[in-house]
Structures are given as C-alpha cells and as structure tokens.
Amino acid sequence: MSKDLVVLTDISRTYQKGKEKVEVLHKLDLTIEEGDFLALMGPSGSGKTTLLNMLGGLDKPTSGSVRVGNDELQNMSSSALSRWRANNIGFIFQFYNLLPVLTAQKNVELPLLLTNLNGKERARRAATALSIVGLEDRANHYPRELSGGQEQRVAIARAIVSDPNLLLCDEPTGDLDRETADEILQLLQALNRDHNKTIVMVTHDAQAAEYAKHVLHMDKGTLATEVAA
Amino acid sequence: MKYLYLVWKSLWRKKVRTILTILSVFIAFLLFGLLSALNQVFGGSADLANAQRLVTLDKISIINSLPSAYLQRIESVAGVERVAHASWFGGYYQDPKNQFAQFAVDPERYLGVYPEVLVAEEQRDRWMRTRDSVLVGRDLMEAFEWSVGDRIPMYSSIWTNKSGGQVWDFEIAGVFDSDDPRGNTQLMLIQYDYFDEGRAFGNGTMGWFILSIDGAGNAAEIANAVDTQFANSPNQTKTSTEAAFAESFISQYGNIALIISLILTAVFFTILLVSGNTMAQSVRERIPELAVLKTLGFQDKGVLGIVLAESTFVMLIGGGLGLGVAVLIVNVLGLVPLPGFYLDGAALMQGGVYILLAGLLAGIFPAIRAMRLTIIDALSRA
Incomplete structure (x- = not known):
C-alpha cells in the first residue's frame, strides 16, 4: 500500500497587486501518493505553477499547510528550504535552464556541489544520471551543441542526480516537437515506473497528460475535476 | 574549492568583456607599481636615511x-x-x-x-x-x-x-x-x-x-x-637628521607623495566603476541562471559568494599581472634608470590589499542583488 508523499491542507495563496489582492489558490486540499505520476492541467492563471512552486518550497501559502514527506514547509526558513530542496526535489523546466558555460556533465554535477561528495564521486554519479537519460556520449558537449530534446534530457539527469523522491516538471515538453516530446514523456514515465520517482507535471498538452497516472484540472485556484489517465 | 570551476567558467561567459576588464585592471595596477617605485625615488631616500646620521650644512x-x-x-x-x-x-x-x-x-x-x-x-x-x-x-x-x-x-x-x-x-x-x-x-x-x-x-x-x-x-x-x-x-650652520634633510630636499619638487596618491585614487575609482559595471551587467544577464542555482538548493550566501569570487578573480588576474609586469620592469629588468626606482615588499603588499579590496567593492552590489533574487520572479525572466 502506497503512503502519502504530499499532503496539502486548506492551501490559499494571495498576492498583492497594487491595491488589489489576487487570490491564486483558494482553500485547496491535495494528497499525492508516493510513486504517483500526476498531471496538472488548466487554463493560464488557474494556479498550476503556483501550486508546483508550493510543492517545491519556492513559494509559501498565505494560509494552510504543505507537508512533503515528514517536512512541514510553511514554517521553514529560506535557508532551510534551500537545503530541503537540494535533498528532496528535482526540478525540470520548460526551457531546460541549463548553464550555458558548463558541459552536460558539469550541469548534471551542479546539485552534487551541495553535498560532501568528492569530485570523482560527483563525476561518477553524473555519468550514471546521463546514461539513464541516454546521453552518456554527450557528456562533454555544451548546451549550445545539443538539440532541444537532448537539453531537456540533460535537465532531467540534473533533476535525478541527487536521487530526490519528487520530480516537479513545469511544461517539460512545451518547447519541443511532438516526437521529441513523446520521447521525454516516455523517459519520465520510465523514471516513475522503474525508479519509483513521484512526478508532478504541469502541462497544457492533453497528449502529454496521457502519460500520467492521474490528471487534475485546476480552475481559478481550485481543483476542478480529477480525470483518470 | 569545489565552486572554483563554476566561478571560473562563469567568468568567461563573455570572453571579450572579461578580457577588456582584466586589461583595464592590469593597466591600473601596472601604473600603481610604477608610481609606487617613483614614490620610492622621492621618498625612498628619506626612508633609507639612517637615524644615527646628522647632516650639517650652511644655514x-x-x-x-x-x-x-x-x-x-x-x-x-x-x-x-x-x-x-x-x-x-x-x-x-x-x-x-x-x-x-x-x-x-x-x-x-x-x-x-x-x-x-x-x-x-x-x-x-x-x-x-x-x-x-x-x-x-x-x-x-x-x-x-x-x-x-x-x-x-x-x-x-x-x-x-x-x-x-x-x-x-x-x-x-x-x-x-x-x-x-x-x-x-x-x-x-x-x-x-x-x-x-x-x-x-x-x-x-x-x-x-x-x-x-x-x-x-x-x-x-x-x-x-x-x-x-x-x-x-x-x-652659521643648520644641523638636522638625515631623514629631515632628505625630506626638505624632496619637498623642493612639491608634494610628490600627494600627487601620486591623487593619481592612484583617480585610477582606482575608475577601475571600481568599470569593474562594478561589468559585474552588474554580468549578474543582470544571468538572473535566470542564478535563480536556477537557488532552485537547485544553493543558499543566498552561496550565490553572493560566487558573484564576489568572480569579481575578485578578475582583480586577481588583472592586478596580479599588472604588479608582476611592474616588478619585471622595475626590479628585474631595471628599465627605468632612476636612482632608488624600486618596488619593495611593502608596496607589493599594499597592491595585494588593493586588489582584494577592489574585487570585493566592485562585486558587492551585484552580489547583494544576486543574493536577494526571488526565485519565482527571476525564473519568470528565463
């Protein structure tokens, strides 16, 4: 029986825009089981990315609680959240966000700089992560020398290199053609299936959402419906 | 030390800009070295004066x-x-x-x-x-x-x-x-x-x-x-210590030390503006990248340190080369035939301190800006 990895309780998030208060998330409850692959869909401004940021400790709720594993995020300091992210979360962005001055290998090693591993061990683990995403032969290439799909694979290798439980993907195929997008989604599916990574993916693409085990629709800061994938 | 590679690679993100900044720092510290040696020419005889020697001359x-x-x-x-x-x-x-x-x-x-x-x-x-x-x-x-x-x-x-x-x-x-x-x-x-x-x-x-x-x-x-x-x-005679004699002799040329200090202050101020501007531009261009580092778990202080290290590196390379070439010209090759034209350890030490200070001052404001970046805002600029 799977246990709950993420529990969001009565989450609200309000931003001040000039004199106006904008509520992006409204009294939202959500539980995500360990090993789940969840797709979050919804129109722009529905609160998908804000919710993803909450799960990754990049943003805090105005009210309510965010528990990931055994950690209550809403009370953590900024530096404690940084440490927590380094150990527990892997981020995958729409535009890959690789450092252009570093090779694929060194980009993947970046999260390991925050550990006590020596250079040799960092290199070994980065090479393993690159081989999981099928890019071991591109280790010494710079991002400008890679295709979009390859860059996203490097970003995925970077997300998994420190072996986090939770992968947060913000439109991971939004900048890719259909064929490449499918390859990336299959890779995410394999990470979920074979490596038991819990994945939360924000997407506008219904075809991409089909790769997930569950699909949640959001609208105006609340969860609208749950659709079986 | 494990961040050194990241700092080094970030430094060369815009090669031409970094090389030009290093060159300007190089020129500034070469000038510092040569002017310090010149200061020795005028002030050195007073420094070298023996405290147990007096000079008697016509009043x-x-x-x-x-x-x-x-x-x-x-x-x-x-x-x-x-x-x-x-x-x-x-x-x-x-x-x-x-x-x-x-x-x-x-x-x-x-x-x-x-x-x-x-x-x-x-x-x-x-x-x-x-x-x-x-x-x-x-x-x-x-x-x-x-x-x-x-x-x-x-x-x-x-x-x-x-x-x-x-x-x-x-x-x-x-x-x-x-x-x-x-x-x-x-x-x-x-x-x-x-x-x-x-x-x-x-x-x-x-x-x-x-x-x-x-x-x-x-x-x-x-x-x-x-x-x-x-x-x-x-x-009638006037007797004074050798140092006082040397100083009064030097003062005939005007306050050389003050003139040299003013020139060096102007040079350093310019260098601070040039390097500070370079670092500010570099941070501005890399806001999404710095946000990624923070997303991965880099602490605010770590990001501050990386930017400060970059600016200090620029100063160390340019300033080190500048002082090195000054030592070569002045002490090793002796290309300037002036008595007492010499770059001593104290001047080199002072140069080293200025290099570190300039590195920290040029980088501090961009580094604070990088440290204070909000991840969500910064990522939205990607």
Whole structure:
C-alpha cells in the first residue's frame, strides 16, 4: 500500500497587486501518493505553477499547510528550504535552464556541489544520471551543441542526480516537437515506473497528460475535476 | 574549492568583456607599481636615511660651502663618533643630458659613515691610492657601459680647474653597490684632495658634513651643540637628521607623495566603476541562471559568494599581472634608470590589499542583488 508523499491542507495563496489582492489558490486540499505520476492541467492563471512552486518550497501559502514527506514547509526558513530542496526535489523546466558555460556533465554535477561528495564521486554519479537519460556520449558537449530534446534530457539527469523522491516538471515538453516530446514523456514515465520517482507535471498538452497516472484540472485556484489517465 | 570551476567558467561567459576588464585592471595596477617605485625615488631616500646620521650644512643655503676647519670642531662635539664631508661637483659626462650626482669626498671618512656602500677591498684600496680616481655606483657603470680602469672626462659646470678648463679627467678605480636594493648607486665619488687641489677657487671649503652619532635619541641635543658652536661665525650652520634633510630636499619638487596618491585614487575609482559595471551587467544577464542555482538548493550566501569570487578573480588576474609586469620592469629588468626606482615588499603588499579590496567593492552590489533574487520572479525572466 502506497503512503502519502504530499499532503496539502486548506492551501490559499494571495498576492498583492497594487491595491488589489489576487487570490491564486483558494482553500485547496491535495494528497499525492508516493510513486504517483500526476498531471496538472488548466487554463493560464488557474494556479498550476503556483501550486508546483508550493510543492517545491519556492513559494509559501498565505494560509494552510504543505507537508512533503515528514517536512512541514510553511514554517521553514529560506535557508532551510534551500537545503530541503537540494535533498528532496528535482526540478525540470520548460526551457531546460541549463548553464550555458558548463558541459552536460558539469550541469548534471551542479546539485552534487551541495553535498560532501568528492569530485570523482560527483563525476561518477553524473555519468550514471546521463546514461539513464541516454546521453552518456554527450557528456562533454555544451548546451549550445545539443538539440532541444537532448537539453531537456540533460535537465532531467540534473533533476535525478541527487536521487530526490519528487520530480516537479513545469511544461517539460512545451518547447519541443511532438516526437521529441513523446520521447521525454516516455523517459519520465520510465523514471516513475522503474525508479519509483513521484512526478508532478504541469502541462497544457492533453497528449502529454496521457502519460500520467492521474490528471487534475485546476480552475481559478481550485481543483476542478480529477480525470483518470 | 569545489565552486572554483563554476566561478571560473562563469567568468568567461563573455570572453571579450572579461578580457577588456582584466586589461583595464592590469593597466591600473601596472601604473600603481610604477608610481609606487617613483614614490620610492622621492621618498625612498628619506626612508633609507639612517637615524644615527646628522647632516650639517650652511644655514642660508646648501649651495654655500663651509670652511674645512669645521670638520675638527664638529668631531669634538660630545656624541659625534665619525664625521665625513662631501662637496657637489656638478658635472656631466660627454653631453649635458648625462647628468648625475658626483660628490668629492674623503674616501676613508665617507665609507666609514656610510657602511651600506659596498665595495671590493681591492678596488677600495685602489681608489684610496690613486688621487685622480673615482668610485662609481653599479647603476651608473651599467648605464654608461664603463669598466674599471676606464678613463673618463667629466665636465664640471661649477668648478674650473687650475689649468683654466672645466674638463676633469678621472680613472675608474672601482664600482660600489648598496646593501639595500633601493640604495642609490647612480653616484660618482671623487677624491676630495685631488678635487680641492685642482679647483681654481673655493679651496679649503666643504659642501656639507655628515655626522655619525652615538644614538638616535641624542640627535636633537647633538645638532643643537654643533650649530651653537658656529652661531656667531660668518658661516652659521643648520644641523638636522638625515631623514629631515632628505625630506626638505624632496619637498623642493612639491608634494610628490600627494600627487601620486591623487593619481592612484583617480585610477582606482575608475577601475571600481568599470569593474562594478561589468559585474552588474554580468549578474543582470544571468538572473535566470542564478535563480536556477537557488532552485537547485544553493543558499543566498552561496550565490553572493560566487558573484564576489568572480569579481575578485578578475582583480586577481588583472592586478596580479599588472604588479608582476611592474616588478619585471622595475626590479628585474631595471628599465627605468632612476636612482632608488624600486618596488619593495611593502608596496607589493599594499597592491595585494588593493586588489582584494577592489574585487570585493566592485562585486558587492551585484552580489547583494544576486543574493536577494526571488526565485519565482527571476525564473519568470528565463
């Protein structure tokens, strides 16, 4: 029986825009089981990315609680959240966000700089992560020398290199053609299936959402419906 | 150390911009090195002055000579251990452009008062034995490519010799060095007896006296005792420490140290603006990348450190090269033939401190901006 990895309780998030208060998330409850692959869909401004940021400790709720594993995020300091992210979360962005001055290998090693591993061990683990995403032969290439799909694979290798439980993907195929997008989604599916990574993916693409085990629709800061994938 | 690679690679993100910034820092610190060495030329003689040496000269002007009879009277003052004398020859070699200092001195007395003047014993004996010989400083020997034994004509613009001419012929008996690399070895020492007997006027006078005393603490008392002796004579004296003498001599050129400081301040201020602007631009361009680092778990302080390290690296490379080339030009190759033109350890240390300070100051504001980046806002700029 799977246990709950993420529990969001009565989450609200309000931003001040000039004199106006904008509520992006409204009294939202959500539980995500360990090993789940969840797709979050919804129109722009529905609160998908804000919710993803909450799960990754990049943003805090105005009210309510965010528990990931055994950690209550809403009370953590900024530096404690940084440490927590380094150990527990892997981020995958729409535009890959690789450092252009570093090779694929060194980009993947970046999260390991925050550990006590020596250079040799960092290199070994980065090479393993690159081989999981099928890019071991591109280790010494710079991002400008890679295709979009390859860059996203490097970003995925970077997300998994420190072996986090939770992968947060913000439109991971939004900048890719259909064929490449499918390859990336299959890779995410394999990470979920074979490596038991819990994945939360924000997407506008219904075809991409089909790769997930569950699909949640959001609208105006609340969860609208749950659709079986 | 594990972040060094990241800092280094980030530094070369825009190669041309980084190289140009490093070049500007290089020029600034090369200038710093050369001006520091120049400062030594003017201020170095005061620094090198021996606290146990006094200088007695005419109270009215250094160009007035004093009677040679003063020598014994000064020697008799309590606390005075040795007395040497020197007279300005005021000559040049072959061309009026070839000006350098020449003093007519008593060899034994002079070397006794200036133990820092180093000369081989054999050459020293040869100088003392040969009346028309001179002892020449190492830098001067090299500048004119002279050798020991050469005969050289010196034209004196002050002293006519008894044959009515102004050209004096000397033999080089030896070469001297200084025990301090900043010491003046662009100097020629002539035998006083030969000079005094040969000159057509002014015989029996001496330019100034150098007194070696028994303790720096007695300097004021001894100086007063010397000057009191000649208080009612036609040639009153003024005695001061060698450092005070050197400083008053230097002050004739104006406040060189202040001028150099002002130039360096302007240079550093410019460099801070240039490097600060480069770093600010670099951070502005990398906001999404810095946000990614924070997303991955890098602490705010870590990001601050990375940006500060980058700006310090630029300064270390440019400043280190600048100071290195200055040492090469000044100390190793000796390309600037000025007495005392030397870059000492204190100046290099000061340069090192300025490099670190400039690195930190140029990087601090961009680094604080990077530290304060909000991840969500910064990522939205990707």
